[in-house]
Amino acid sequence: MTDYSGVLSELVDGSWEEPGTGKHYDIGIKSLVIRDSLDGDEAALIANLHHGKRISVVSDPFTHSALGSRIYKTLKADGQQVSEYVWQTPQCSDTGVDQIRKATPDCDVRIAVGSGTVNDTVKYACFLDNKPYSVFATSPMNAFTTATASVSFDGFKKSITCRGAEGVFFDLSVLAKCPPSLISAAFADVICRTTAQVDWLLSHLLFNTPYSETPYTLLAYDEASMIDNASRMLGGDIDALGMLTRISAIMGLGTRFTDTTHSGSMAEHQISHYIDMFAGDKHPGSSHGEQVGIGTVTMSLLQNETLSRHSPPVMRATRIPTADLIERFGPDTAASMVAETEKKALNSQSADELNTKLANEWPDIRKRLSTVMLPYAQVENAMRSAGCTITATDMKLDQQFYCDAVRYARFIRDRFSMLDLVDDSDGLESFISTMPT
Numbered sequence: 363m364t365d366y367s368g369v370l371s372e373l374v375d376g377s378w379e380e381p382g383t384g385k386h387y388d389i390g391i392k393s394l395v396i397r398d399s400l401d402g403d404e405a406a407l408i409a410n411l412h413h414g415k416r417i418s419v420v421s422d423p424f425t426h427s428a429l430g431s432r433i434y435k436t437l438k439a440d441g442q443q444v445s446e447y448v449w450q451t452p453q454c455s456d457t458g459v460d461q462i463r464k465a466t467p468d469c470d471v472r473i474a475v476g477s478g479t480v481n482d483t484v485k486y487a488c489f490l491d492n493k494p495y496s497v498f499a500t501s502p503m504n505a506f507t508t509a510t511a512s513v514s515f516d517g518f519k520k521s522i523t524c525r526g527a528e529g530v531f532f533d534l535s536v537l538a539k540c541p542p543s544l545i546s547a548a549f550a551d552v553i554c555r556t557t558a559q560v561d562w563l564l565s566h567l568l569f570n571t572p573y574s575e576t577p578y579t580l581l582a583y584d585e586a587s588m589i590d591n592a593s594r595m596l597g598g599d600i601d602a603l604g605m606l607t608r609i610s611a612i613m614g615l616g617t618r619f620t621d622t623t624h625s626g627s628m629a630e631h632q633i634s635h636y637i638d639m640f641a642g643d644k645h646p647g648s649s650h651g652e653q654v655g656i657g658t659v660t661m662s663l664l665q666n667e668t669l670s671r672h673s674p675p676v677m678r679a680t681r682i683p684t685a686d687l688i689e690r691f692g693p694d695t696a697a698s699m700v701a702e703t704e705k706k707a708l709n710s711q712s713a714d715e716l717n718t719k720l721a722n723e724w725p726d727i728r729k730r731l732s733t734v735m736l737p738y739a740q741v742e743n744a745m746r747s748a749g750c751t752i753t754a755t756d757m758k759l760d761q762q763f764y765c766d767a768v769r770y771a772r773f774i775r776d777r778f779s780m781l782d783l784v785d786d787s788d789g790l791e792s793f794i795s796t797m798p799t
């Protein structure tokens with residue numbers, strides 16, 4: 363049996379020392395195991411964390427046959443007080459959370475077996491019930507190590523801070539059999555490190571906003587080999603999946619080091635949020651990872667183009683198109699977009715100050731950002747190798763709609779990104795007119 367936990371085991375026991383600062387971190391997870399197989403170890407992993415507790419194993423019909431049934435039977439054979447609930451109608455919504463709480467009222471601990479929906483619903487249900495939870499993953503993704511859950515209330519998706527899992531367990535032989543689209547989506551949702559870091563560092567260099575290298579130091583252990591091995595993931599190669607799983611887990615931990623989601627969620631995620639919020643029936647539905655993937659391709663191109671220029675962009679005061687926003691998105695959404703954008707908007711004085719800074723420091727800013735940026739061709743090639751969606755057309759998303767997503771995404775959040783720098787220097791429309799869609 364091979365252990366693939368790598369640096370994560372040092373993070374869990376607190377022994378990881380940050381190079382340069384000597385700092386140690388408490389990531390709040392008691393046990394995190396990544397192995398080529400966990401078959402036969404499930405009972406011991408659970409007993410170590412939840413000894414003597416009444417346990418409910420929650421899965422959906424797919425994850426039940428992939429892993430849930432095996433876990434239930436193993437815990438039962440071990441003599442643990444265990445029941446199982448196979449959720450026939452999984453949905454990560456207020457209704458779904460109620461279903462889980464009603465179906466498993468008498469347990470002390472819930473064990474989620476699955477990915478997005480089962481994991482997030484159990485996470486939130488346990489938070490409301492003040493009960494611990496642990497999770498066995500059935501695909502790689504960031505959500506297992508985050509303390510947040512994405513839940514729809516009356517159809518409106520919210521990210522809620524709750525409590526993270528006590529135990530997070532990955533059996534790579536199970537992950538190797540998950541639908542390939544989930545592996546591609548997970549790859550996209552970690553290779554966005556490059557665009558998120560450029561944006562977050564850009565904001566820090568221009569406006570001295572908070573910034574942390576810690577998540578990136580950890581991600582750097584595996585990123586280059588993960589990219590080199592991108593083509594092996596879809597074939598279920600265990601070593602390559604181990605890298606992807608470690609990186610996804612570290613990406614999810616970003617908030618535990620920085621108290622914000624900035625390290626892995628900048629403009630590429632705003633583009634994804636835009637698609638989620640407004641695509642409606644304009645496409646047949648896409649996953650978070652697919653949306654982030656096409657956003658990452660777009661942002662990587664925009665960042666590489668902008669940073670290839672020897673002369674700095676010339677900024678002007680931000681123009682918030684309030685009437686246009688109201689017409690497109692309705693008064694309530696437009697009001698929140700205006701409020702978010704005002705927090706980062708340039709006025710004529712701050713635009714002048716920024717121009718002075720850019721005139722003096724552009725070569726240094728370019729250089730610093732270029733060291734954390736992957737070349738566009740490398741991002742695109744790696745994503746193609748990992749089977750990711752690259753363009754809106756790949757995702758069956760209307761091209762005009764996608765142009766609007768790139769045009770208006772900057773108004774969704776107060777985070778200053780390359781979209782803001784380019785739009786406030788009158789370069790965004792010409793980029794949109796030539797970008798691949």
Ligand SMILES: [Zn+2]
Pocket residue numbers: 504551627631650654
């Ligand atoms: Zn994401």
